[in-house]
Amino acid sequence: MTSNASRRDIFRTAGTAFVGAALAGLPQRRAFAQGAMPAASGEMLRLSANENPYGPSESAKQAMTAALSEGWKYATSEMPALAKLIAEREGLTPEHVMITEGSAEILRVVALLYGSSGSEMISARPTFEQAPGYAEKTGGELVWVDLDKDMKHDLAGMEGRITNKTGLIYVCNPNNPTATMMPAKDLRSFVGAVNTRAMVLVDEAYIDLVDDPAGSAMVDQVRAGKNVIIARTFSKIHGMAGLRLGFALARPDIIKRMNAVRMSSPNKMGLVAGLASYQDKEFMATSKKLVRECLNMTCKTFDELGLKYTKSQANFVMFDTGKPMREFSTAMRQKNIAVGRPFPPYDTWCRVSMGRLEQMPQFIDALRAHFKKV
Structure with missing residues (x-):
């Protein structure tokens, strides 16, 4: 003792x-x-x-405090301002960006558009379950592919499960719950090989925490016009989980389709906090x-x-x-x-x-x- x-x-x-x-x-x-x-x-x-x-950062807290007196206003200017900031950093146009109430909304919208009503959605297991769960609730068929021996996505196994019914392929990178990361070259090659057969949703909630965020992100696939949607969030590196703010990156025609079925909009406090935090390197x-x-x-x-x-x-x-x-x-x-x-x-x-x-x-x-x- x-x-x-x-x-x-x-x-x-x-x-x-x-x-x-x-x-x-x-x-x-x-x-x-x-x-x-x-x-x-x-x-x-x-x-x-x-x-x-x-989080939130001091700059985000100050921005929210300053905006409290304007809580009676709709957030009509903050969403385009944030989209412009993100587009400039990512080498895209604002039309490539959709600002959302957390990244969970992106996952639900994409699952609804591409993984529901009899379509198949391919996903690793285990992974973050928001998108697969919503696809299943809206009539989609889930095709699970177990992680490999290193607890990473089995990309070859996922590609091998594609059929003419496949509408959506989901990759969470880094993966939740394993925290493992697919090498960027492998994932980039995978997206290039499968995006003509199904929409690819890459969940990059934790991308800002990896060793090489710029080199690991799949935004270059968006710039190349591929059938790929990237989901990002302010909940992790920005420490704003309770403020519910995220954004999607995709071709403008895909963003337009997603906006047509969006279910909510971010609140003003989350948006002003996001504008401040996004610039707080x-x-x-x-x-x-x-x-x-x-x-x-x-x-x-x-x-x-x-x-x-x-x-x-x-x-x-x-x-x-x-x-x-x-x-x-x-x-x-x-x-x-x-x-x-x-x-x-x-x-x-x-x-x-x-x-x-x-x-x-x-x-x-x-x-x-x-x-x-x-």
């Missing part, structure tokens, strides 16, 4: 020192950390939904760096405990608990930590999202205590 307690105390002290040193490195980190403490006793630490707890860089440091800290602990895990290119990681994942999830909840749900067929694997840098020792302490017992 004494030695176990000592180890926990040593880790907690070391973890606190590491966090303090890391936060001292950048001026903006200290601002990020203000008021950010580990979850209080009785408060659940949220490591379950792939949120970015560093310092916030995005600092946020990404802190997420990476959380991942490094967590993965080093996995190595120490001999646990298998995926190579993450996102703000979460998946690791093998060695037993039914729900056992680990229950144990964490008893310590006021919420982790991800099971994702069949990886029933022993757990997805854990990154919290703030100063919060992660709480999870790591619980992780070590759990697996030392096991």
Whole structure:
């Protein structure tokens, strides 16, 4: 008992020192950390939904505060202004951009247009289920293709399942829940090979968190006029999950068709926050760096405990608990930590999202205590 307690105390002290040193490195980190403490006793630490707890940025908060008095107005100018900004950065025209209420709306609209009413939709398994789920609800037929041995998309397997009924192919890259990334050259080759046979939807929710965002994104396929739709979100790198803002990139004729069946529009607060955050490169860089440091800290602990895990290119990681994942999830909840749900067929694997840098020792302490017992 004494030695176990000592180890926990040593880790907690070391973890606190590491966090303090890391936060001292950048001026903006200290601002990020203000008021950010580990979850209080009785408060659940949220490591379950792939949120970015560093957002919204200060610039986004200031923009929302300034716009509060104009909350009575419809957001008629902000949507085209944001579309223009995005188009300029991506080398497109505003007609290539659709601003949406989160990227989930894009996934539903595309599933409705190309994957419903008897059409087939090909998707990896497991993956983010918004688009496949909506296609199924609207009469589509799902064709699941299991991930490969590296827990990445089996692109050859997906291509081999295309039929004359296939209307939509969905690729989440990086993939949720595995956090794995398809090499850009492989995905680019895949899009080139299959886009004449079906619409390709590439979900790039986490693209800003990868090693090489510009080189990994499929926007060049949009510029080339391919049958491809890219979904992006402000929920991850921008830390705006609760403000519901996203955008799609596609050929103008595809965007026009999508706009015709859109189901909602973003609110003014989300749009003004998005306009500010999209231009706040310092916030995005600092946020990404802190997420990476959380991942490094967590993965080093996995190595120490001999646990298998995926190579993450996102703000979460998946690791093998060695037993039914729900056992680990229950144990964490008893310590006021919420982790991800099971994702069949990886029933022993757990997805854990990154919290703030100063919060992660709480999870790591619980992780070590759990697996030392096991």
